[in-house]
Amino acid sequence: MSITRKWSSQQQKAREILIRLKRLYPDATCSLTYDSPVQLLAATILSAQCTDERVNKVTPELFSRYPDAPAMAAAPLEELETLVRSTGFYRNKAKNIKGSCQKIVQDFDGKVPKTMEQLLTLPGVARKTANVVLAHGFGINMGVTVDTHVKRLSKRLGLTKSDNPIQVERDLMRLLPQPDWENWSIRLIYHGRAVCRARKPDCDRCSLVDLCDFVNS
DNA sequence: ATCCCGAGGG
DNA sequence: CCCTCTGGAT
Numbered sequence: 001m002s003i004t005r006k007w008s009s010q011q012q013k014a015r016e017i018l019i020r021l022k023r024l025y026p027d028a029t030c031s032l033t034y035d036s037p038v039q040l041l042a043a044t045i046l047s048a049q050c051t052d053e054r055v056n057k058v059t060p061e062l063f064s065r066y067p068d069a070p071a072m073a074a075a076p077l078e079e080l081e082t083l084v085r086s087t088g089f090y091r092n093k094a095k096n097i098k099g100s101c102q103k104i105v106q107d108f109d110g111k112v113p114k115t116m117e118q119l120l121t122l123p124g125v126a127r128k129t130a131n132v133v134l135a136h137g138f139g140i141n142m143g144v145t146v147d148t149h150v151k152r153l154s155k156r157l158g159l160t161k162s163d164n165p166i167q168v169e170r171d172l173m174r175l176l177p178q179p180d181w182e183n184w185s186i187r188l189i190y191h192g193r194a195v196c197r198a199r200k201p202d203c204d205r206c207s208l209v210d211l212c213d214f215v216n217s
Numbered sequence: 218a219t220c221c222c223g224a225g226g227g
Numbered sequence: 228c229c230c231t232c233t234g235g236a237t
């Protein structure tokens with residue numbers, strides 16, 4: 001009943017979940033389309049409260065017209081707003097893409113910074129976006145990407161009690177070895193989209209039911 | 218009516 | 228803590 005014993009049982013549970021999800025989604029990768037770190041940054045900003053599928057419908061035209069940081073930094077705001085409109089929050093997203101690229105050009109020699117601290121200085125970039133860019137753009141695992149799916153599934157599975165993404169990330173970092181941090185996020189996102197949906201979770205088809213606090217409560 | 222790989226401001 | 232930003236899909 002010691003606290004350490006409870007932690008290791010939660011660690012075993014997390015690892016068992018990840019083993020099953022790796023078997024279920026062996027080829028899961030970041031589902032945003034991009035050709036460079038700055039394109040990944042822009043696509044990730046666009047992915048806020050929007051499906052990746054929708055993001056991938058606007059980025060080909062966006063990146064065709066404005067392929068790199070200098071181009072996006074110099075792009076007319078109205079053009080960017082029109083191009084990203086269908087992803088929602090389009091004024092904020094256009095302004096943040098332009099603003100981040102301006103800062104990248106002015107302060108970071110035109111290259112997307114590779115540290116959490118520097119990424120967080122970019123407008124429209126907080127931990128979720130920074131974690132995605134670091135993990136998939138540079139192969140650097142600074143934390144666990146916690147989006148709406150990762151938060152929902154981690155809570156349903158009983159691995160966190162918090163609704164605060166920062167606290168959820170701390171809980172997951174404690175339960176998983178660092179090399180698996182991004183594996184966890186990617187697989188939970190896939191499973192969250194396909195099975196453990198927000199509205200109608202398909203518990204009958206879920207291979208994690210025996211480990212889940214949500215269905216067993 | 219609710220949710221989608223959030224972030225910033227009050 | 229709360230609220231706002233926003234269109235598209237279900």
